[in-house]
Amino acid sequence: MDRTFQVDLRGVVDLLSHHLYGSPRVYVRELMQNAVDAITARRNAEPDAPALVRIEPPELTGDGTLRVHDTGIGLTEAQVHELLATIGRSSKRDVLGFSRHEFLGQFGIGLLSCFLVADEIRVVTRNGDHPTVHWTGYADGRYAVRLAPPQEARAEVGTTVTLVPRHDADQWYATATVTELARLYGSLLPVTVRVGSVVTTAGEPPWPTSPGAPVDRAALIGYARETLGVDPFDVVPLRVPEAGLTGVAFILPTAVNPAARAGHRVYLKRMLLTEHADGLLPDWAFFAHCVVDTSELRPTASREALYEDSLLTSTRESLGAQIRGWLVRLAKHQPGRLAEFLQVHHLGVKALALHDDEMLNLVDQWWPMDTNVGTLTLAEFRQRYGLVRYAASLDEFRQLAAVAAAQDLAVVNGGYTYDSELIERLPTVDRTVLIERLEPSDLTTRFHALEPHVELALRPFLTAAGRALERLGCEVLIRAYDPASLPALYLLSRSAAFTDQLTASRDKADELWGGVLDALAASAPADRPQLVLNHRNPLVRRITALGDPELVGLAVEALYGQALLLGHHPIRAADAALLNSSFLGLLGRAVPGQE
Numbered sequence: 259m260d261r262t263f264q265v266d267l268r269g270v271v272d273l274l275s276h277h278l279y280g281s282p283r284v285y286v287r288e289l290m291q292n293a294v295d296a297i298t299a300r301r302n303a304e305p306d307a308p309a310l311v312r313i314e315p316p317e318l319t320g321d322g323t324l325r326v327h328d329t330g331i332g333l334t335e336a337q338v339h340e341l342l343a344t345i346g347r348s349s350k351r352d353v354l355g356f357s358r359h360e361f362l363g364q365f366g367i368g369l370l371s372c373f374l375v376a377d378e379i380r381v382v383t384r385n386g387d388h389p390t391v392h393w394t395g396y397a398d399g400r401y402a403v404r405l406a407p408p409q410e411a412r413a414e415v416g417t418t419v420t421l422v423p424r425h426d427a428d429q430w431y432a433t434a435t436v437t438e439l440a441r442l443y444g445s446l447l448p449v450t451v452r453v454g455s456v457v458t459t460a461g462e463p464p465w466p467t468s469p470g471a472p473v474d475r476a477a478l479i480g481y482a483r484e485t486l487g488v489d490p491f492d493v494v495p496l497r498v499p500e501a502g503l504t505g506v507a508f509i510l511p512t513a514v515n516p517a518a519r520a521g522h523r524v525y526l527k528r529m530l531l532t533e534h535a536d537g538l539l540p541d542w543a544f545f546a547h548c549v550v551d552t553s554e555l556r557p558t559a560s561r562e563a564l565y566e567d568s569l570l571t572s573t574r575e576s577l578g579a580q581i582r583g584w585l586v587r588l589a590k591h592q593p594g595r596l597a598e599f600l601q602v603h604h605l606g607v608k609a610l611a612l613h614d615d616e617m618l619n620l621v622d623q624w625w626p627m628d629t630n631v632g633t634l635t636l637a638e639f640r641q642r643y644g645l646v647r648y649a650a651s652l653d654e655f656r657q658l659a660a661v662a663a664a665q666d667l668a669v670v671n672g673g674y675t676y677d678s679e680l681i682e683r684l685p686t687v688d689r690t691v692l693i694e695r696l697e698p699s700d701l702t703t704r705f706h707a708l709e710p711h712v713e714l715a716l717r718p719f720l721t722a723a724g725r726a727l728e729r730l731g732c733e734v735l736i737r738a739y740d741p742a743s744l745p746a747l748y749l750l751s752r753s754a755a756f757t758d759q760l761t762a763s764r765d766k767a768d769e770l771w772g773g774v775l776d777a778l779a780a781s782a783p784a785d786r787p788q789l790v791l792n793h794r795n796p797l798v799r800r801i802t803a804l805g806d807p808e809l810v811g812l813a814v815e816a817l818y819g820q821a822l823l824l825g826h827h828p829i830r831a832a833d834a835a836l837l838n839s840s841f842l843g844l845l846g847r848a849v850p851g852q853e
């Protein structure tokens with residue numbers, strides 16, 4: 259024998275309140291939604307039928323209840339039994355069970371949300387010339403239906419839903435709260451809604467809703483100010499026909515953290531679904547905040563988020579393409595504005611350019627890069643120097659900038675977030691682009707070696723200097739280079755930098771890790787950092803002429819320390835000790851005399 263499921267209404271209401279809906283406030287939305295759907299259903303047959311929803315909070319009814327009156331299609335007695343008494347039954351699905359396009363509701367559970375704030379729901383409804391029906395539902399699952407005698411019949415076709423508040427839900431019934439919620443959820447509804455005498459609907463959305471309609475920028479900017487509290491940098495109208503979507507993207511006027519999702523305001527058939535929709539735009543478009551209305555994207559049952567399906571995926575792609583199109587148009591027609599935009603949102607655009615050729619092109623053409631010959635875009639730099647020569651980190655750039663400039667070598671600072679990755683991606687998009695990563699140690703090959711006889715004469719000096727720095731693992735060379743004002747350069751190749759880090763870690767590590775690091779050091783290539791003294795520098799020349807090996811040692815140590823500081827290199831414990839001892843040693847020599 260087949261049996262029918264029994265439903266414990268208290269359990270279902272608990273499920274709705276604690277696990278489905280974010281807050282009891284959704285009851286206002288569900289009531290408005292049913293009223294609007296009923297009006298839509300009536301107008302399908304009677305296009306001129308009145309269309310008004312009136313909400314009366316307890317302050318106006320005077321009997322402690324809240325009432326919602328609509329001029330919708332109403333229900334017959336049979337429909338009341340079928341629809342109001344069966345959880346999950348809805349008149350808004352077709353024979354195959356698909357939601358019908360013109361309606362907001364589809365699940366057949368919305369009315370239950372009223373039990374989040376009410377102990378009792380009363381429905382008085384009249385459909386056409388059918389008798390008026392009274393239905394009363396209680397939170398414990400009982401319900402009663404009776405036909406009104408003719409003298410009690412509703413004067414007009416339509417429905418009145420009355421909520422008898424739960425003792426702990428008073429806050430949700432205050433006139434100000436109900437008005438605010440009616441406005442929040444329903445301001446764009448196509449049917450007039452009033453709370454008491456206050457109209458809470460605002461008519462048509464402020465963005466163009468039909469193809470070719472003009473964009474009222476002033477209205478959109480006003481709307482952004484009012485609803486989002488920002489003065490947008492720009493407004494981009496959006497349209498995705500297959501999702502029945504129209505709306506607008508507001509380009510934010512200040513930088514935002516790419517990781518912090520702003521959330522978009524989504525209306526579904528003109529009823530607010532959520533103010534925090536995720537996933538409407540691709541991640542890279544975090545500088546845009548959307549307000550859209552869609553008729554085809556699906557809500558989750560709580561109506562608080564969009565259902566992630568293939569339509570949402572293709573909508574996201576289409577919206578992304580529209581925002582990208584705006585950027586490309588800006589580059590073409592308003593480069594000054596684009597520069598302003600990039601100043602604010604460059605991190606997002608660069609992140610996008612890591613994967614997107616068009617955005618890379620935008621960065622290439624428009625983003626001002628830091629170089630040792632001034633601020634230039636990568637495209638300008640290439641045009642001037644034939645290739646993009648770059649330092650991959652900020653430290654490398656700092657070391658190289660002045661010296662490279664003196665050698666007539668232009669270098670781009672690739673040290674800021676994404677910059678060197680973007681430079682390295684350029685040739686994959688355009689094979690004619692040449693790039694060259696400049697390493698500090700490459701510079702030595704460009705410095706002039708000294709005449710053999712000069713070099714020979716400096717041998718004893720170099721031996722003494724080398725000895726002074728040997729325990730620090732640093733090699734001493736002497737070359738002639740510009741600028742002559744620079745006495746010495748500390749140069750670190752990539753592998754030497756690695757060895758350096760290893761040594762610094764070894765200093766701090768315990769026995770176990772020390773052993774591991776030693777093994778690593780043994781396998782590292784013997785590429786040592788170099789202190790390159792500048793023979794064109796007058797002080798260096800005087801030092802090389804010193805006869806006293808101890809003074810030579812102190813002077814070379816001091817030059818080493820100064821070169822470390824100048825190149826922004828980390829100072830290890832051994833370096834600090836050496837800086838200290840050379841300073842005191844030199845001071846001792848400078849202040850001679852007996853104690």
Ligand SMILES: Nc1ncnc2c1ncn2[C@@H]1O[C@H](COP(=O)(O)OP(=O)(O)OP(=O)(O)O)[C@@H](O)[C@H]1O
Nearest residue numbers: 292293296341348349363364365366367368369417
């Ligand atoms: N004001 C109303 N006028 C006429 N019929 C109504 C009204 N309110 C509810 N109904 C009927 O009761 C049914 C159940 O309503 P309920 O709000 O529970 O679900 P729904 O609107 O169909 O779907 P959803 O759960 O998505 O809101 C509706 O399908 C509708 O036929």
